Amino acid sequence: MKDRSHDEAMAELFRADPSYASELLAEVVRDGDMDELAILKRQLLSAALTMRDSPGSFSES
Secondary structure, X not given: OOOOOXXXXXXXHHHHOHHHHHHHHHHHXXXXXXXXXXXXXXXXXXXXXXXXXXXXXXXXX
C-alpha cells in the first residue's frame, strides 16, 4: 500500500464530503487560528485541483 501525506488524506476526505469541508472551514474561520486556516486552505486547494484534473470532474460539465 502506498503511503500518503496527511494533506492528501484530508483532500480525499473533503472531496468525498464537501459539506464537512464547508463546516470545518467555517469553524476554523470562527476560531480565528491563522495557522490552522493556512493548513486547511492548502488542503482544500489540493482537493479542488485534484477534482479539476480528474476525468469526469465538475469542470467538464
